[in-house]
Amino acid sequence: VRxxxxxxxxxxxxxxxxxxxxxxxxxxPLASSSQQQFSSHPTDHQPEQEPQGPRPSYTGQGGQxxxxxESEEQLQHRILTAALEFVPEHGWTAEAIAExxxxxxxxxxxxGMFHSDGSELILHFVSQCNTKLSELLEQEQKLVxxxxxxxxxxxxxxxxxxxxxxxxxxxxxxxWPQALSILLLPHNIPSSLxxxxxxxxxxxxxxxxxxxxxxxxxxxxxxxxxxxxTELVMMQDSSPDFEDxxxxxxxxxxxxxxxxxxxxxxxxxxxxxxxGLMGAAVTVSNAETSRAVR
Amino acid sequence: xxxxxxxxxxxxxxxxxxxxxxxxxxxxxxxxxxxxxxANRIYAGQMAVLGRSSVGPVIRQMWNQEKDHLKKFDxxxxxxxxxxxxxxxxxxxxxxxxxxGSALLGKKGAxxxxxxxEESISDHYNSxxxxxxEEDPEKYKELLQVF
Numbered sequence: 001v002r003x004x005x006x007x008x009x010x011x012x013x014x015x016x017x018x019x020x021x022x023x024x025x026x027x028x029p030l031a032s033s034s035q036q037q038f039s040s041h042p043t044d045h046q047p048e049q050e051p052q053g054p055r056p057s058y059t060g061q062g063g064q065x066x067x068x069x070e071s072e073e074q075l076q077h078r079i080l081t082a083a084l085e086f087v088p089e090h091g092w093t094a095e096a097i098a099e100x101x102x103x104x105x106x107x108x109x110x111x112g113m114f115h116s117d118g119s120e121l122i123l124h125f126v127s128q129c130n131t132k133l134s135e136l137l138e139q140e141q142k143l144v145x146x147x148x149x150x151x152x153x154x155x156x157x158x159x160x161x162x163x164x165x166x167x168x169x170x171x172x173x174x175x176w177p178q179a180l181s182i183l184l185l186p187h188n189i190p191s192s193l194x195x196x197x198x199x200x201x202x203x204x205x206x207x208x209x210x211x212x213x214x215x216x217x218x219x220x221x222x223x224x225x226x227x228x229x230t231e232l233v234m235m236q237d238s239s240p241d242f243e244d245x246x247x248x249x250x251x252x253x254x255x256x257x258x259x260x261x262x263x264x265x266x267x268x269x270x271x272x273x274x275x276g277l278m279g280a281a282v283t284v285s286n287a288e289t290s291r292a293v294r
Numbered sequence: 295x296x297x298x299x300x301x302x303x304x305x306x307x308x309x310x311x312x313x314x315x316x317x318x319x320x321x322x323x324x325x326x327x328x329x330x331x332x333a334n335r336i337y338a339g340q341m342a343v344l345g346r347s348s349v350g351p352v353i354r355q356m357w358n359q360e361k362d363h364l365k366k367f368d369x370x371x372x373x374x375x376x377x378x379x380x381x382x383x384x385x386x387x388x389x390x391x392x393x394x395g396s397a398l399l400g401k402k403g404a405x406x407x408x409x410x411x412e413e414s415i416s417d418h419y420n421s422x423x424x425x426x427x428e429e430d431p432e433k434y435k436e437l438l439q440v441f
Contacts, residue, residue, distance in 0.1 A: 211378075212327065212368045212371045212378050213382060214378070214383060216377055216378050217377075217378075217380060
């Protein structure tokens with residue numbers, strides 16, 4: 001019999017309680033209250049018996065236990081994911097979380113685990129979107145490496161990545177302005193900023209950025225600006241399939257690219273100018289020297 | 295990949311980032327990169343002053359070595375996805391000024407500056423090696439070989 005206890009993760013008192021509450025409502029036989037859900041009577045466990053609750057579980061002949069306990073964090077993730085489907089109706093609120101908990105067969109009291117302003121739900125959503133974006137970009141990169149796709153030019157790549165990420169907001173677009181304002185609350189800023197910067201860093205990384213000088217910061221700052229402004233435009237866009245937004249995005253990326261080119265041009269013009277002046281200075285000083293010698 | 299190990303292939307842009315202590319590695323690479331960058335600028339400053347003197351070739355040779363070190367850390371930075379220090383523009387100027395300043399004190403001054411910088415870099419790298427070794431010599435084998 002394997003004991004699943006591990007001190008750092010709070011083994012599930014909370015969810016065991018919640019499950020028991022909902023189990024009582026459903027009048028199902030209770031699981032034992034400790035972490036060892038399937039204890040030392042493996043022969044009692046009927047193979048036909050459906051696993052109780054949303055967690056799949058398996059008990060074999062030898063009394064082996066499955067990895068069927070989850071940490072509180074994993075449970076919270078599942079509740080928040082389930083809650084997303086209720087956001088268009090209820091907004092980023094405790095109601096949405098409560099509805100989500102209900103679909104998992106848990107008590108609505110589960111919403112009490114979270115802040116009342118819906119912060120965790122929004123942060124969870126953002127984090128999920130960022131993960132999806134990373135996977136998407138990773139897939140694209142694999143295709144290019146296998147030679148099955150063309151490598152996109154940088155501006156196209158950035159445009160597509162930002163568009164893909166912003167499109168994930170479309171199902172929740174009505175309530176997104178509310179979410180943005182919550183993300184700007186002081187106690188959320190560290191997390192939301194962290195999520196934003198790592199997403200932008202990811203996009204540049206997959207775009208092939210290898211800068212190790214101050215450009216590293218410039219590029220990320222520019223892309224963050226593009227992303228944020230495009231997001232705001234999207235909130236107020238009522239064109240079909242947000243085509244105004246994507247056109248705005250295209251123009252901003254083109255601007256950034258031109259700025260980069262202009263900066264390079266200015267620098268090379270400046271360098272040429274300096275060299276010209278140095279050459280002139282050397283010539284004059286040589287002329288003076290030779291005149292002095294004569 | 296060995297379980298929990300890190301494989302560093304210089305031709306690819308990434309290293310498997312699982313299983314390593316990212317914050318520690320980040321700091322190490324960032325600081326070392328800044329150091330090599332600063333050293334480069336110091337030699338640039340010294341060359342600007344003493345470039346045409348008899349000690350010029352020696353300085354140029356040492357500068358070229360530093361350029362190699364910097365290139366190496368550039369590669370590591372990309373592979374481990376570490377951000378460069380935000381103080382780079384500052385080190386740019388400060389390093390050049392230190393190099394030029396010490397060179398204006400004459401060849402002895404320039405050499406003394408170089409020796410001091412090299413000594414402190416060497417102490418610094420040693421303590422970093424110790425940190426990595428304490429954590430897990432196997433995991434960081436490739437990085438340790440760089441040192």
